[in-house]
Amino acid sequence: MAKTAVEPIKAGLDLGNGYVKANLNGRVRVFPSIAVKQFNPDAPAVTADGIGSVVNDVINQMDLSFISPLIKSTERRLFGERALKTGKSLEEFDVYARTGKSEVDLSGVLALATIAADRLQDHYEKTGALPDGGVMKVNVDLATALPIQEHKYHMKRYKDAYLNSGQAHIVTFHNFENPVRVEIIFDYVIVINEGESAQYGLMFAKQEMLDMILKEALKSYPNGELDGITGKDLVGAPNTLGIDIGEGTIDWAVFTNRKFNPDASSTLKQGYGIVLESTLSKLIEQGYPYRSRKELSEFLHSKPSALGKMKWNHIKNINESEEDRFAASISSEISKVFDKVAGFIEVIFVFGGGATPLEWSLFGKLQERIAEFGENNLIPIVYLDSAFSRFLNVQGLYQVALRLRPNRKDAAVAAAK
Structure with a gap:
């Protein structure tokens, strides 16, 4: 063309x-x-x-x-x-x-x-x-x-x-x-x-983001486990597992020797949207007028007024019950994934739009599952806040888009063939 x-x-x-x-x-x-x-x-x-x-x-x-x-x-x-x-x-x-x-x-x-x-x-x-x-x-x-x-x-x-x-x-x-x-x-x-693109977002991260990544990692390992490790060390690890929690899917993206490994990577056809849909079903049964998970999500992310706080708390409690149930199913899935990659993975990243709302329940469950594969083998779990981690995929994709068009030398060689 x-x-x-x-x-x-x-x-x-x-x-x-x-x-x-x-x-x-x-x-x-x-x-x-x-x-x-x-x-x-x-x-x-x-x-x-x-x-x-x-x-x-x-x-x-x-x-x-x-x-x-x-x-x-x-x-x-x-x-x-x-x-x-x-x-x-x-x-x-x-x-x-x-x-x-x-x-x-x-x-x-x-x-x-x-x-x-x-x-x-x-x-x-x-x-x-x-x-x-x-x-x-x-x-x-x-x-x-x-x-x-x-x-x-x-x-x-x-x-x-x-x-x-x-x-x-x-x-x-x-x-x-x-x-x-x-x-x-x-x-x-x-x-x-998906998930692969997020890893590219990490690879091209600037220093401000690298500092933020290290700060997030140190929150989970406050006893010196990561002494001497930098944010660049974490994102530059050649063998990583990325858990990308979206609304409709969870992608388990494995990188081996800094290259995406499609054989070890997979998708779970459920995401945080399942939590919202389950909450929505319960609310409809109770007579609440919500019509879509998007409407429910917007409500949960809004600051309740003094008059609406009781209603907001009730809905939040129902949603957290569904979050805990879903986090348990994710931790079961990681056993299947980790059984294939535990021997070489150096860092695990958890990110995506559904990461933060699940962290209170999911992080501890992931640690327990991974410990089953060897307590003496520290594999840090870097849990990235949704506020910036939901942009990892798009920033990685943009970096790829910048590199799609051949440079003039490549184009000249192609034209000569």
Whole structure:
């Protein structure tokens, strides 16, 4: 395929079951992995005076339609806060389904919407206007990821759908009096394993993050077990196990001699979303009006008012019971994983959006399980707070995206062949 002369954007997209984490040309975006289909759209278009307010908050305001092999259904969709406030049924990843991310429309919807929103906002910030003729053309070097097991079977088909034989994916904004069309062409695409990408995020960590990683590790080993060890030593260990706790899956990513080991790595088709779904079921039985795990998650992460504290505590207690039950099932799974890798693993990292809420129950259970494989063999468990560890995958993906395009020397050699 002939490569464009237009300067491409570099995109790392982590399409999580709970949140999209995107890094596009160094700008990080985070928003819920949800959409709402509009079967009878009737929202009025924004007038010229309102364009700026829509574009400035584009992720939470956009009304889009798509033409792409990644997306089968043609309905217009709303996103972010606007989608949550419609009161309509949410399109979200099904954490119980056997179908994977690469097999459902939502992956393509979120990926294309993120890129289109970023480009429209970037254009408006630079020009103060919508694109001439209502059309924007965008070229992209993309790095994204799939759960380890899904990657084994669906990576090529998913990658080919993005590449689309060099043809454009069409995203149309219906927010304005005149629709705005964004034509996205993917020049280079790589689909790697979730968990693998997080390890790349660790490998390229800057000193501030290395210091934070060491600080987190020392919290768990306060008696001098890690004396003389630096953050760089931890992330640079050649043989590691990463436990990536997402909302829909847990990936067990093994690196051997600094290379991803697909034979020893695996995916558990359950994630923190199972905890939220179980809590949601119990609350519905008790008459609470929550309709989705996203709505429940937003409530649990909010600070309760004085009047709402009793209700919040009740829901939090139910959720913690489900967390403890789920942590026990994870600790059982690590016995299966560790049976294959205990002989060479030097460090275990626990990270992801579901890491922090489970730490109170999971960390001790993991230590007990690992001790069964030899108490005298210290293997530090570095438990990374979700506040920054949920960005490891996307930062690793962005680093990969930066390295996708051949340099001029490589391109010249390829052209000569």
